[in-house]
Amino acid sequence: MAIKIMLDAGHSGKANRSPVVREYWESERMWLLCEMLAEELLKYGFEVLKTRKDINESLGVFNRGAKAKGCDLFISLHSNAVGGSGNEKVDRVEIYGAYDNLNNSRELASRLATAIVDLMQASEGRVKTRKSQNGEREYYGVLRGARSVGCPLYYIVEHSFHTNERAARWLMEDANLRRLAVLESAVIAGYYGLAKPEIVGDVNQNGELDARDVALIKRALLGSYQLNDEQERLADVNGDGDLTALDYMLAKRKLLKTLD
Numbered sequence: 001m002a003i004k005i006m007l008d009a010g011h012s013g014k015a016n017r018s019p020v021v022r023e024y025w026e027s028e029r030m031w032l033l034c035e036m037l038a039e040e041l042l043k044y045g046f047e048v049l050k051t052r053k054d055i056n057e058s059l060g061v062f063n064r065g066a067k068a069k070g071c072d073l074f075i076s077l078h079s080n081a082v083g084g085s086g087n088e089k090v091d092r093v094e095i096y097g098a099y100d101n102l103n104n105s106r107e108l109a110s111r112l113a114t115a116i117v118d119l120m121q122a123s124e125g126r127v128k129t130r131k132s133q134n135g136e137r138e139y140y141g142v143l144r145g146a147r148s149v150g151c152p153l154y155y156i157v158e159h160s161f162h163t164n165e166r167a168a169r170w171l172m173e174d175a176n177l178r179r180l181a182v183l184e185s186a187v188i189a190g191y192y193g194l195a196k197p198e199i200v201g202d203v204n205q206n207g208e209l210d211a212r213d214v215a216l217i218k219r220a221l222l223g224s225y226q227l228n229d230e231q232e233r234l235a236d237v238n239g240d241g242d243l244t245a246l247d248y249m250l251a252k253r254k255l256l257k258t259l260d
Contacts, residue, residue, distance in 0.1 A: 002047040003192055006068040006151070008076040008142060009034035009050070012058045016081060020088060021168035030077045031055045033159075033177045037077070040185035043207040044194045065145020065154065073188070074146040074154040079162040079171060091167050092124045093117050094158040099129040099138055103152045108191045112157065115187050119179060120170060122160045157184075182206075200239075201251040203231045214255050217248045 009031040016026035038048045049071065051064040068074035082090050093116045097105040106127055113125030130139035138144040146154035159180065160167035170176050189196065201209040203216045217235045219225035220243060227235060227243075235243050237250040 002045055003073070003194075004047040004049065004071045005041060005073045005075070005188070006049045006051060006071040006146075007034050007038055007041075008064050008067075008074065009052065009055070010076050010078040010156075012052065013056050016079075016162065018081075018162040018168040020163060020165040021172060024162055024168045024172055026079050026081075026162055027055065029171050029177065030079065030159075032174065033180060034077050036178050036181035037075075037184055040181045040207070041188065044185060044189040044196050046189075046194075061141030062145040062148075065142035065147075065151075066149050068146040068151035068154065069149035071151050072153065074142075074151045076142045076156045078156060078158050079160060079167070080158040081163045082161055083163075088163050088165065090161050091122050091164040092126060093120065093122050093160055094126045094128055096128050096130060096140060096143065096156040096158075098143070098147070098154065099131045101129075102147070105153050105155070108153060108188070109155060111187050111191060112155075112184060115183055116157075116159065116180065119183050120160055120167065120176075122167065198234075200234060201237050201254060203227065203235050205230075205234070209251065209254055211255065214248070214251050217243070217251050221245060221248055 009027070011027035011030070014025050014027060018024035034050060038050060041048045051067045052059055064076070065074060080094060093113050095109040095113050097109045109127040113127055117125035131137070132139050138147055140156060143154050143156065159171060162168045162171065196207060199207065199209055201213050203213045216225055220227045220235060232243060235247055237247040237254070
């Protein structure tokens with residue numbers, strides 16, 4: 001049975017605009033990241049669900065968390081914000097998990113924090129918890145909702161602060177969101193001991209055979225691109241140990257769906 005993951009893009013509509021990069025809206029950028037992360041997780045064989053089908057759909061925080069019923073993992077995607085003079089310099093990744101380290105939740109949180117900090121080049125990463133005033137339950141509604149339905153692992157992932165100009169501009173790049181999706185899916189897959197199925201011909205190793213792969217094989221044959229050892233192995237589509245024009249032809253046919 002596939003491991004089931006519930007993804008939550010943290011806000012609906014146009015919400016949480018950056019005060020320093022005015023085109024940045026947390027809701028829009030995290031919605032796109034959520035879509036990308038779902039695509040990347042599927043490549044590992046996870047079953048992926050989302051709390052909302054439309055960015056404009058509004059759903060209460062507890063109810064979003066409760067959507068994780070029957071899931072193995074719940075992740076709510078965000079960027080953070082901080083007010084006050086001088087605080088625009090705050091640039092760190094924060095991951096909130098179970099207040100009591102339920103199911104050793106800090107392990108996956110730490111892995112994600114370390115990897116995201118490295119990719120985003122943020123100043124630091126923090127694994128955090130927050131309890132209610134009486135100290136007997138989660139403070140955040142989405143986490144409280146996920147816990148209430150028995151989801152074993154649940155997190156809020158804050159991808160630095162959109163009140164920080166550097167971070168907001170980094171998150172405004174679609175290519176960077178894709179890099180985050182690829183990274184986070186790999187960390188999650190590693191935690192569960194899963195590996196992405198290898199695809200013959202996937203020279204750029206993005207999880208699919210696409211036009212870029214075919215172009216790279218052609219360039220390698222023409223001598224205008226140098227493949228590394230792993231790329232050369234993947235480019236050998238017919239598996240005969242040599243990269244030839246036949247491999248290019250077979251890769252092209254696979255791309256055009258004329259060859260299984």
